[in-house]
Amino acid sequence: MSDTAEFKATLTRYLKARIPFISIRSAERSRVLELLRDVGSALQAPVYVHTLSQGTRELGSNRSVNDDRSVTGAVDFASQQFAQRQNLTVILTEVSDIEDDTPAARHLLDVVMLAAENSGSVIVITTKPVWGQLQRAGMSLVLSAPTEDEMLGIIRDNLNAYREHFPIEWDDADERRAAAALAGVSRIEAENIVATLLANGRITKADMVEVMHAKDRIFADISGIERVNVRSSSLNVGGLGGLKAWLDKEQPLLTADLRERGIRPPRGVLLVGVPGCGKSLSAKAIAANWGLPLYRLDLSTIHGQYLGQSESRLKDALSTADHVAPCVLWIDEIEKGLAGAGGSGDGGTATRLVGQFLYWLQESLARVFVVATANDVSKLPPELLRRGRFDELFFVDLPTPAERREIIAIYTQRGLRQEVPAALLDEMVELSDGFAGSDLESAVREVVKEAYLRGDEVVTAELFRRSFTNLVPLSKTAPEQIESIRAWGRERAVPASGQPIGAATQQVRARRQVLA
Template sequence: MKQEMSLREEVSLMIKSRYPLIYVVSWEGSRVRKELAEIAQESKKQSYFWDVVSGWVDANGHRVNLDAPIQEGTAKKKVSNVEVESAQRAVDGILHTASQPCEAKGRLFILTDFEEYLENGYVRGAMRKCAEKFPYDGHDTIILVSSVMKIPDAMSKDVTIVDAKMPDYRELREHFEKFVESLPEEAKVDLTEDDRETLVKAALGLTLSEAENAFAKAVVQNKRLSRDDVQLILEEKKQIVRKSGSLEYLESKVGFDAVGGMDLLRDWLKKRKHSLNEDAKEFGIPNAKGVLLLGTQGTGKSLICKTLGDLLERPVLRLDLGSLMSKWLGESENNMRKALDAASSCSPAILFLDELEKGFSGMQESGDSGTSSRVLSFFLSWMQDNEKPVFVVATCNDFRKLPPELLRKGRFDEIFFIDLPSRQEREDIFRVHLELRHRDPSEFEVEKLAQRTIGFSGAEIEQVVISGLYDAYDEKRELTSDDMINNIESSIPMSRTMSEKIQALRDWAT
């Protein structure tokens, strides 16, 4: 199996191949710039770094003058925005410097957070001019570094995109050991080899600086660093994942036992619980890809997903598909890439996609220049190629709105149709919701309630219990079976109002 190249290897190869314009997407600008400086040193190239605050500096941070001489008849417009003017001078400096003899074996021009200025016509034109000239006139390369990807349509064919992956276990472990060595003597470090491995694995999914901040917080808070700090690191991790905008840590208040019925699905999931472990791989079992739960609203699909972390003992990350979409060329795909990279870095984990059809429906008729199709294509490729233990669990209310690619055999390990609950399952659901509200199910006519709720979904049964509690509380007495029966009689279940749609789902599933 071909080993994935590191950032340094990939960028080095592109530079040697005379790629003129490279765009590195990373949350760790300082780490990337350090690696680029080392690449320049190894390849005996001169490196120049630019940002809007410092202007041009060399690898040691010393100011350098790359300003081009002012020429008459320049096509550059005067601008009132100081930042844009600085960006214009920066590209002028690149063009001027690249035209001069170079004692080194070429130059790297590294610009940080430059994407906003690419919308300026002069800046964009100068960049494209460099992209045309550099492969033939020398060994110079422009490298843009940013945490977001914004590429104007006019430059889409000129730029090569490189995604800097989150640090892996090896990188985090090296950084962790350096952090421990730097601690003062009064800070107690009580860690076995197993403890160190556990702490570092807990930090997977964080950048190097975020991981160091989490370790430092543990030391400051507890005056020591021990295995007990795993939970603190996980809390920091949750905050950082939430800030991503598209991924959210889900913490269910109830366990998987709160899901009533669905014995077939329960058994299937329990068999795959241990397939995420290392010994399962040695036995020859591949990582479980995931499961698609198809069914009408209110049948408990989302509850299963939210509580699955309790069964599989994995964190649940919900991916908001709507938040991925952007008007900028390539940014929607990049948002999906970053979200999936973060999920992979947090592995073993569960990736939850709710109401899949809303995120991926109608792609053939999409008027977004193919963005939705490219996002779907990237997601499907990731599902096919991903080797990290990330279990995807998705829900869908209407299979007719899903692209056929998602329903192809082998995309998910299994597709389950979640039908309206049977009589026995309705009994189980009543018991679950009564127990959740501190009531003893044996004190209620559960069998009678189940018989009266033919065609009710799990969510509708829950509402029957809640409405009964409201009635009892209003009359300052305890809840009775009659309270719930009265609410059953006044309710019209969705199975009556949406009978054709539900039957269509059943027909497809069978």
């Protein structure tokens, strides 16, 4: 049974039982009224509905029964009608100021008591909580956004109406991908997105990209996470063959319907390792390659000064991520935001944040692919590393000679717009022993700066040598730190390069022994 069918069945039981007060939490008023119209027609009982634009009318026939458009007037009219007739249902769509003990809430409670005496029902459609005493007089319901199956039906209904008029290239698989992408938005939002595509006079395979980014515009003003704009043209990641192969395998599963198999979509990866080796760049590249919007969750901004504030902010941020799914959620240096778990210095806030994040990571069914990065592995909470949290834990090591060659070629092609001679490239690979990806970028950047300031003719082999030899990498300033990180990774992580951790250093040592 779908969520909508279950909602409709429960609402029918409530009205048959003549529950005096029913609060329906939903932002889709028209969809709720449509369901109420079906239920009221089946029960063959009078149903009135009040709106600020039309006053009080019969729900089925739309005949006016009270021209007073104010909420107070509608509540007073309902009170009169409950005193005169049985089995009446009154729907209020614009009631405000009933979240707390207010005169409006008490006035409505009086009417509900009168409805209870005469087998009547008051239904309130709202997006806010209801005063406890009023809510205890009845029952509450929540109408969730359309499920994937329901969204598929909405998409097909809208497309089928135009198939004879416009060329529509989408097949069944495309429609299902669109339904997975739009799951979580309201029906009217989905209809607006499809209508926008149809306004072009045709729907093509390429329009799927527009569907994937539609939620980004709908939820653009929701706080909690930051939208990151990525340019795919500048996001080539050198090396990391093992990580890339794993991602290629997992990508189709992110939007596939896996419910019959009883498994959930990919949840994400935790990237740990040597600083400056492409962990953050990988998050951007994944979003660009998969055609998904990228959002960044900065855990350092989550912490508040009041008790419970940090937890509330994290909950809102993760809820926002669920709404904008499918997407990639990038959590940079996650150890800094969750550091201190298990200690008492922060009153247990860090421990609660870890628990809340892990619960969401394990239980949320939204198609959010998390890419978390960490440099200081000693500060990672042990709970975060348990199998089943992330789909995989990758260790990003210093690039091997082959990876350095690829990275240098990418940066030189991008900045100088020309290929480096093979012999010079071999020399740069040798000079860059122990360089991280960021070190290689910095060295090439010096050459590009000189080319921009003094002209491309100054780019010589000597300029490359000087730029590379003047840079001192972290592996030489803090070798103990690098080896400590590697020792941790060997026992706990999968090498992102596809080669054993520390292979770059071993290859260099072996080559030097041969040359000696």
